[in-house]
Amino acid sequence: MSQSRSYLNESEKIHRKHTSSLEYARLQESCNPIRFWVSHLLQRRNMCQVLSRPDILHAVSKLSQRNTDPHAEHETAARHVLRYLSSTLDLCIEYRRSGERVSGFADSDWANDSLDRKSYSGYAFFLAGGVFSWTSSKQSIVSLSSTEAEYVALSTAAREAVYLRKLLDEMGWQNSGPMTIY
Known part of the structure; x- marks a missing residue:
């Protein structure tokens, strides 16, 4: 339980500010640790993948298919995505005038x-x-x-x-x- 709890704290750092308190509390009390991880990551799926993170798009898409019945390997994958996000916070898409066609x-x-x-x-x-x-x-x-x-x-x-x-x-x-x- 302590290992799961430490990863929960890592998740909170990244996603807590994007989730309402009531939604976060309901999610935390109703789910087992594995389902909490996968669900918490996937709630922010549209924000992450559509707005700014094409690099995690496929991983989040694959995880979302197992949202109703996640297993230990899905928790591991969700933690991996969160670790990747926390280590690449400074990455962004940069646009510049290039003269190239689409x-x-x-x-x-x-x-x-x-x-x-x-x-x-x-x-x-x-x-x-x-x-x-x-x-x-x-x-x-x-x-x-x-x-x-x-x-x-x-x-x-x-x-x-x-x-x-x-x-x-x-x-x-x-x-x-x-x-x-x-």
Whole structure:
């Protein structure tokens, strides 16, 4: 219990200020230590991954699937993510004028989830020297081949590219060429 409690204090340092007192107390009393860790990390999931931390996106996405029934390995993974966050507080995405066009990267793995054999796919778009749009998620279908999984990932990235093109045009961004997705 003391080891679990020391990690709880580490978690409090990082996430306490983002959680209301009532929500924090309810979570702490209703959950066992393993579920507390995973739930506490995942409550801040949207803030961390969507706003500023593409580097933990996939790990948090994988942990969120085990939120209802976490085991000891999920507690270990959640503690690992929290230790990583606490040691990389000074990292940030920096943007600078580069003159480069928007470029995107898409990738997938094929049937990597052993429970339902679905693939994960993700993309990241870069502009001004930094990433500005990204995602990592489980595909909604079961791909029959690695080529199909890659095609689904590229399709998702292409939809995002169309959206980003329209958004950047509305903002007055001038770009003469197409967006490249690798």
